[in-house]
Amino acid sequence: MKLNYQITPFASAGAVPVVLLHGLFGKQDNLGLLKQHLMSRYPVISVDLRNHGSSEWHPDMNYHAMSLDILELLEQLQLPKVHLLGHSMGGKAAMAVALQEPARVASLVVADIAPVNYQENRHSAVFNALQAVAATPHISSRKEADHLMSEYLSEPAVRQFLLKSFSNEKSTHWQFNLHALEQHYADIMGWPYTPDQQYPGPVLFIKGGASDYLQTGHQTAITNHFPQASARVIPDCGHWLHAEKPALFNGIVERFLQQIN
Incomplete structure (x- = not known):
């Protein structure tokens, strides 16, 4: 599956690249402000997920397929390890990659989504x-x-x-x-992974304070998959927190990545 992507120049020798994954109905430039913020420190790879943007269309649309697309891209780019950041559906795709190939993921940032099944009438x-x-x-x-x-x-x-x-x-x-x-909306809103599948590395969940996508009731599901997870809340913003409060969102992400590197 061929994914469309853009990669910034390698900012510094040895820096682990950051891969940005957009949400449902989106495309790679949705996280453009974050890319601009990070590109002086990290190589940044912005991806159009399958069936979005300029990437190929395919009749299948589920998290196993999306994660394999991303892993195939990492192989193509010869990247042994990356930081992954995803918003909404892209956050679930990033979590899927981390659960399937934890050794390939240096860290994980998940923006306003949980590893759970959501109601299918939201959209x-x-x-x-x-x-x-x-x-x-x-x-x-x-x-x-x-x-x-x-x-x-x-x-x-x-x-x-x-x-x-x-x-x-x-x-x-x-x-x-x-x-x-x-056709695959149920797969997109769902979550196919079992609690015994874990990613042991550093994980940050960022919640929009006015959004209902991340709830306290999701804590068990999060810690089952991601025992090292931490969380931050950005007040007075909804599900599109990276667009509503970009300076705050970008700063939180940068500080998290600096702690790892």
């Missing part, structure tokens, strides 16, 4: 909005798509995030594989 309105655009072939601009999506999604920030992947080069108007994401 019903989003899928309705995306399908409405996909079913309207004459739409030719983000402005037209935004107007149509506003009938389903009232939050402008959510629409603007989704519209970053608007494209007239695709028949559906979306850079992501909408059909595969909808």
Whole structure:
């Protein structure tokens, strides 16, 4: 599976690269501010996960497949060990890599997601909005798509995030594989790994203070998989914490990585 990626120049000899993994409906530049913040100290690899951005489309969409994609990319780039950071779905993909190949992961940062099964109706309105655009072939601009999506999604920030992947080069108007994401939504919201699968290295979970994706009830699931996990909470922000409070988020990540190196 061929993944699209961008890699910054190697900032310093011996620095362990940082791999950034975006969330559902996203693409590699979603974590662009963090990349800019880290690239003076670390090589940074920003990845489009399968069925997103400019990476290949595939009918399968699950965490085992996504983790194998990432491990294949590390082999291609001849990187024996990396730091992994993922947001939301990308956080689950990063956790999957760490559980399957712990020796390849120097550290793990998980942004606002837990290793648990989530309810499958969280994105019903989003899928309705995306399908409405996909079913309207004459739409030719983000402005037209935004107007149509506003009938389903009232939050402008959510629409603007989704519209970053608007494209007239695709028949559906979306850079992501909408059909595969909808068909495998249960896999994306689920979690296939058993509690006995562990990553013993350093892990940081970062929660958006106003988000309900990370809850105190998830602590057992987290510590079962990641016994060295620690957590930070960024107040007054939601699920897109890296975009809402970038300076604070980036600083937390940098300090965590400095402790390891």
